[in-house]
Amino acid sequence: MLDNLDKIRQQFKEELNAINSKDELEKLRVAFLGKKGLVTEALKNLRNLSSDEKKIAGKEVNKLKHEIEEAIASYHKTLEEREYLKEIENAEHYDYTIPSSREAGTLHPITIVQKKIEDIFKTMGFIIEDGLEIQTEYNNFEAVNIPKNHPARDMQDTYYLENGQILKTHTSAAQNTIMKKYGAPKKGEPLKVLFPGRCFRNENLDASHENTFFQLEGMMIGDDISISNLIYFMKVLLSEVFERDVKVRLRPGFFPFVEPGFELDINCAICEGSGCSTCKQSGWIELLPCGMIHPNVLKMGGIDPDKYTGFAFGLGLTRLAMMKYNIKDIRLFNSGNLKQLKQFTR
Ligand code: PHE
Numbered sequence: 394m395l396d397n398l399d400k401i402r403q404q405f406k407e408e409l410n411a412i413n414s415k416d417e418l419e420k421l422r423v424a425f426l427g428k429k430g431l432v433t434e435a436l437k438n439l440r441n442l443s444s445d446e447k448k449i450a451g452k453e454v455n456k457l458k459h460e461i462e463e464a465i466a467s468y469h470k471t472l473e474e475r476e477y478l479k480e481i482e483n484a485e486h487y488d489y490t491i492p493s494s495r496e497a498g499t500l501h502p503i504t505i506v507q508k509k510i511e512d513i514f515k516t517m518g519f520i521i522e523d524g525l526e527i528q529t530e531y532n533n534f535e536a537v538n539i540p541k542n543h544p545a546r547d548m549q550d551t552y553y554l555e556n557g558q559i560l561k562t563h564t565s566a567a568q569n570t571i572m573k574k575y576g577a578p579k580k581g582e583p584l585k586v587l588f589p590g591r592c593f594r595n596e597n598l599d600a601s602h603e604n605t606f607f608q609l610e611g612m613m614i615g616d617d618i619s620i621s622n623l624i625y626f627m628k629v630l631l632s633e634v635f636e637r638d639v640k641v642r643l644r645p646g647f648f649p650f651v652e653p654g655f656e657l658d659i660n661c662a663i664c665e666g667s668g669c670s671t672c673k674q675s676g677w678i679e680l681l682p683c684g685m686i687h688p689n690v691l692k693m694g695g696i697d698p699d700k701y702t703g704f705a706f707g708l709g710l711t712r713l714a715m716m717k718y719n720i721k722d723i724r725l726f727n728s729g730n731l732k733q734l735k736q737f738t739r
Pocket residue numbers: 562563564565610648651682683684705706707708
């Protein structure tokens with residue numbers, strides 16, 4: 394019996410030395426320690442021995458079993474290390490300390506303008522909110538006073554999802570949610586929110602029309618908000634963006650969710666008011682629609698229109714970036730043309 398154990402030990406050593414993979418090692422384990430393995434058989438054979446012999450042989454078989462188990466475990470580790478080293482050897486080598494041959498990325502021009510405007514408004518106490526891009530028809534239309542079959546919907550055809558939701562056509566789609574989120578403002582503490590976002594419309598693409606564009610909307614609601622507040626905030630905004638003192642004028646404009654509604658123009662910087670091709674000889678450039686929030690819209694947002702008033706403005710962020718950087722074709726913004734997009738840094 395003991396001779397036999399030595400033979401098994403010897404055989405195991407020889408076979409182990411020839412092994413190169415985890416699969417082979419597993420086979421070896423089964424051949425020695427498996428149900429019908431050599432060591433297992435030896436253990437079974439103990440029953441044929443006298444009880445004295447059993448004591449000695451039993452000890453020896455168990456010792457051998459442990460030796461083999463340990464040898465297998467340690468060889469398993471060795472094989473894993475070998476595999477790992479091989480992987481490293483075969484992997485491509487990078488020297489992470491070599492300076493990149495590529496230039497660092499830049500912010501998209503629309504992001505630059507958006508951040509700038511956010512900063513301006515944050516200093517004036519505005520909260521920045523983030524409206525959903527996929528919206529319900531209710532939020533996009535009904536809640537801003539554009540009921541079903543209202544002609545204003547024609548100008549804002551969009552993409553309808555199979556579940557009946559739509560890609561929002563304007564940032565105003567967030568008005569209702571924001572009003573409900575913050576509720577009626579406290580006395581002397583008007584609600585001031587800025588909510589930029591990506592909008593979508595079914596458009597025929599050309600140099601000034603895109604199906605995907607950015608707007609930036611602002612809203613201020615309180616117990617004493619008037620058109621003067623609106624004009625003040627718009628002047629601050631535009632002077633900062635264009636880095637000059639801008640003059641503004643309001644013309645009547647219709648949007649179902651404001652009453653009265655306006656188109657806000659700024660004085661043309663190119664001709665300084667005398668008339669040129671950029672301002673179509675008028676001396677003014679149409680920039681953003683705005684107005685006093687319609688009582689129906691406040692009511693639907695859970696704010697009492699008899700106690701509160703507010704203004705809203707909707708800035709075409711994409712258009713503003715075009716004006717600021719003198720970009721002639723709106724399609725460049727979504728083009729991924731880095732040569733164009735990376736020139737703008739501030
Ligand atoms: N939501 C309007 C649009 O996309 C813009 C707007 C916003 C007008 C707020 C007035 C007040 O055309």
